[in-house]
Amino acid sequence: MKSNKIDNSRLKAWSSIVFRVGIGISLTLVLIGFILLIYISRSSNIQPFVKLEQIPAAIIISIGIFLLLLIPIIQVILSIVFFSLDRNRLFIGISVAVLCLAAISIIVLLV
């Protein structure tokens, strides 16, 4: 079992980039949707459930939320790539197992 420290620190650096870029993109979408919601509703008091005229705002916010929830899963995929480059079979297996488990929750969402 080989563990390459250079790749470990590179993994951390790339992981940080994915977190920060991911939160930036998803937060921007949620913010755009939120501003659109206030513009359409013309009120700060709203019903929690989506009305017909609010659908565009709901779609943009939902895409932002979906991207936000995908960030940690992208992190796992990134780990698989790095451990593959490092030829660390133990952690390739662990990362793939984590990805499969996370995929179950997405499959549940889609079913």
Added chain:
Amino acid sequence: MNEVNLWWLGGTGIIAGLLGSMLGVGGGFIIVPILTLALHLPIKLAVGSSLVAIVANACTAAGAYTRSGFTNIKLGLLLETTTIPGAIVGGFAAAYIPAAVLSALFGLLLLYVGYTMVARMYSASNNTNAVIEPDTSGSRLSRSLSDSYEDENLSKKITYNVNRTPAGMGAGFGAGILSSLLGVGGGVIKVPVMHLVMGVPMKAAVATSTFMIALTAATGAFIHQHYGNLQPFIIAPLVIGTVIGSSAGVQLTKKIHGDWLRRIFGIFLFMVSVLMFLETVGIID
């Protein structure tokens, strides 16, 4: 269902992000009680919304922690192999457990967390001076989980091994159930177990727990979406507020004495837990 005020939701997110980052908790302990007690939203909707806000909070903090090198990604991934199944079980269980039982369970959890805060069983600032030397007698897995980071306070590189991984994995399963069932991060279990049982330095334990919370809460949120517990108009102001509060909290932590804040927050949690019990038994509405 009553109308909700977007600014109240945004304010809730700011408070959760601010206190969450200052106290080293996910923020669910603040979001769920405010959404249910003050804004009168159903607890299942509050739990689903809280999980998404926790993902936003955890991703914001994890970006900074991984850049500093505190996060032990290998350990986080290993523990996730049991934490995610726990989150899936908790997510399904939440759909079938009556709301009153969920409220009572949340009240019990608040009592426990309040006690740990007042008694100072763990804290983000606790034991930062400890230097854990690498343990060369550990197993192969333990050695492969070893990691290091630069501690600016000590001006020293801290290297450590990870011990008792089976205990950590067992605790991870429990933390996953707790997270999805009650809409919290589960850091109240993960951080003490990693630090006290597995021998991980406090800074690394908090950072690794934050990394894990993002994945665990995201998994739980997908399950809650399946049951219709994620409403975009409730989540949007919460997420925006949480990220703003979390960013401000990181800056404030450097200026405010954490111990007093932690104790006051612990007493606050005691009071909220009593309110949740009273609501559960129907004494207050």
